[in-house]
Amino acid sequence: MSPSLKLISHTLCPYVQRAVIALTEKGVAFERIDIDLANKPEWFLKLSPLGKVPVLLVPTPQGEVALFESNVICEYIEDTQGGARLHPEDALARAQHRAWMEFGSAILGDLWGLETTQDAAVFAAKREALAAKFARVEAALGEGPYFAGRSFSLVDAVFAPIFRYFDVFDTYGDLGIFVSTPKVRAWRDRLAQRPSVITAVSNDYPQLLRTFLMRHDAYLLKQAA
Known part of the structure; x- marks a missing residue:
């Protein structure tokens, strides 16, 4: 079975690394899709309002939802995935x-x-x-x-x-x-x-x-x- 979460990425992007680290710490399987930010594909520009990575594609019954901005993505991972907590409870x-x-x-x-x-x-x-x-x-x-x-x-x-x-x-x-x-x-x-x-x-x-x-x-x- 392929991972349900997809992370649109760039090889050097530090913001992408935040999301990758959070997903890995939580033990969540995901598919990483690297793109060339100097030649952004049209399908990516339709997903990312700011034209930036990372973008996390989350499956829902209505279709995939695109989350953008790395801190937002990390917060979503913390809120929805099991494993060790990455935020304080207080x-x-x-x-x-x-x-x-x-x-x-x-x-x-x-x-x-x-x-x-x-x-x-x-x-x-x-x-x-x-x-x-x-x-x-x-x-x-x-x-x-x-x-x-x-x-x-x-x-x-x-x-x-x-x-x-x-x-x-x-x-x-x-x-x-x-x-x-x-x-x-x-x-x-x-x-x-x-x-x-x-x-x-x-x-x-x-x-x-x-x-x-x-x-x-x-x-x-x-x-x-």
């Missing part, structure tokens, strides 16, 4: 987790600028912005090993794809972003060992990201000089 703690998920999206905005700019000044500004944001994360972390202690949560699913970028960035030189954040460094290391995180991307992800950086002639590449 309403206030759950709201705090949702806020940190949004903070993770803000970090991705700065990361996009860091990896695509060809300008040294923009690169420096984005690096400083990222260091400042991770300093805020450092202050919010407890004893670990995960964001909320011993329990893996959707906040972890959001931040794991962020840290994955730096696994490639670090091969070009130390950006100094995590120098003053030992708790963040430990969290990053622990997430990198999580099976759901490891399998959220294909084995050629590092090379695909390097190709992306070269195609954009990213200033980041000059760190290796």
Whole structure:
């Protein structure tokens, strides 16, 4: 029997990885369908109002329903699937987790600028912005090993794809972003060992990201000089 859920994806998208990690943590079978975002198929544009991935196709008696926006998809997975809880039961703690998920999206905005700019000044500004944001994360972390202690949560699913970028960035030189954040460094290391995180991307992800950086002639590449 084929999986009932379908996830429309792109190989490098960190937002897709959130959904993949959540589905994997819940033990849910799903079909992943990768598309080329530079050449979006018409059928996809009919499903995604913003033309972005991920999109989760959910079967209903009336036909498939398309859910878009990664945090919405993760919340739906949490609300409808069994397995370990990925959100706190307490309403206030759950709201705090949702806020940190949004903070993770803000970090991705700065990361996009860091990896695509060809300008040294923009690169420096984005690096400083990222260091400042991770300093805020450092202050919010407890004893670990995960964001909320011993329990893996959707906040972890959001931040794991962020840290994955730096696994490639670090091969070009130390950006100094995590120098003053030992708790963040430990969290990053622990997430990198999580099976759901490891399998959220294909084995050629590092090379695909390097190709992306070269195609954009990213200033980041000059760190290796």
